[in-house]
Amino acid sequence: MPLESEYADDVDFLGEDEQTLKHILPVSTSVFNEWSLKVNEQKTEFVKVNIAGNEETDSNGVKDTGNEPWRSSKLLGPLLCSTKDIFQHIHLGNITFANFKKMWLQGKRISLCRRIQKISSNISSKTCLELLIDDKLSLEQIQHEANYLSSLGHGRIARVKDTLTPQTRNHIVNDVRAKLANSVCIDYQAAEQSHQLTLNNFSYLIEQAQKEVDKLVNLNTAAKNWSPDTPDFGAGDSIPPQESTPDPHHPDTDKLPETVCDFDVESFDTTISITQVLNQIPITEHSSCGRKVAYFGAKGYNYGNVNHPPKDYPNCEVMNQILHKMRDVDPNFNKDDFSCLVTLYPDGRATIPAHSDDENQIHPDSKIWTLSFGATRVIEFVRRTGVLQEFRVPLHNGQLFSMTAKSQSDWSHELLYEPNLPDPRVSFTFRHIVDPPAKSPAPPMLTSAPKPGRKQKILFLTDSVLYSTPEFLFDRVPNHRCIKKRNYYFADVPKFEPDFINSQIVLLSLGINDLSTCSPGRPQKSGEELAAWVSHHLNSYCKKYRNTVFLVNSILHTRHSWLNSEIDTYNQVMYLFAQSIPNLQFVDSHTAITRHGIARRIDFVLDRYDGRGTHLTLDAKKIVARELVAACQSHASSSKSQMMKMYYRNT
Ligand SMILES: O=C(O)CCC(=O)C(=O)O
């Protein structure tokens, strides 16, 4: 039997009384024995899994709910039975099966000796990880271990290690041979036979496992979609109904709340064509994301770094007709108060990213009117606070819609990217502009401690994959604000250390560059090397900044299978490593994408081919962002930081 199967089994037995379970242990040991599976009885744990009632408290009077003893069990982990846990296990199971398939089912041309070496290197890296967690290895030793591991077989990595002298190399190779000879008793014939036996049984096992996974996925979907009217559940069952989320792929204008916009107030009933618009209105100013703009109005308008000075409306037929119509629609409309931003989107690649028009120069009661000409484009609204809601609305030629003032404080809007749309669109956006309130003199500098109500900081370090994630999404985390900073390599994370001390959450979303690129001074790392390096640093950061929670995002797949296998190794090791540190969490956005059903494989949601990198589609980015926000939300609760404090007090 291949070594990885010997080590790949964890079995849970569930029962209502401990005695029965205690009987099962020796029976299962002997049954498993017949299948050549060894049960380690010493490592077997009996855990009572329960959800404490609201009134239950421990001996110190602290409420048990949420702190039940099983939640801190090392083997079961705090996530037992949660959807997240199930999917994390499915994910790890899939990785193991994929490795097994590659190595043992399809890897006929890989010699048996090489397969055993590969497994041995995995075991060795696990040992290395255990030493690391206990802080027994210095960085140099880890580096040595990583070099040693890579010399086992990764030709690609070995190439990078030019710095090794032939003597050192020979020494390592001999060392490896000696270790292999000592630790693995290679009886090739017996190995070959048991391998064959396993192959025969394994297809069946995979099939069964897949069925189980499918069942879980269906169950999970059913639970998510459950509503009180669903007849399948018996009376008395009390799964809480979920707030329904609209299908983002289908514009759902019926449900768009009136507080957001009066959609299609008027079909503009005009004969104006986009060609006339383009001929008569000079839209010449370059703006961001491929847009061009022109601004008209009696008062200037500033947003972000953009500054539009006052400018007379053009006296042309198109503009006059539009102004006339606007007066018909809104009796309060006049061109002295209302300004007009004309925006040209030359094709579907030009967009306007998620934003709200909430500058203090816009009258607090002003509606924002938008009139569209040319290609139909889709505008998406996302609720900024509370439960996530999104609506997509198509904006057709000649349509006028208005957004209420309230829509700007509660929602963001964005014109979606449509790379295959060749046609232009022009929008006329009217806002009631007022003089901005006079600035009050600066308050005296605060020298004392920050006010108690002050928001806590989420430091979000990201490479380009998620850099466009709007910071305001993190407004959902109560009393926190997000500061996003760009960083391409894990090796550069120490530069941001001064920020850790005053951040309650540090969110790290990087790593692909460390695995995929090799530039001067930045040797390309294998998944194992990167995981060893990152875990070593995070281990010390987590101990040094005990009040800070570190969240590490998984690295997403690319289109390159060799890189994906390094990514899998990194993700696997980091997932396991994070289990052992209370203020470290591995956020598995990789699984979130597949779980969400928009793609069964991550490379289906890569936006465009770009070397070795990952460029996600907008939908996939949103799912990942949501996962990160949810992880921050769960850590913002005080019970978690309480647990962290207790953990460090006891260690
Ligand atoms: O072009 C559009 O329809 C939207 C423009 C917009 O949101 C803006 O100018 O703030």
Ligand SMILES: [Fe+2]
């Ligand atoms: Fe806008």
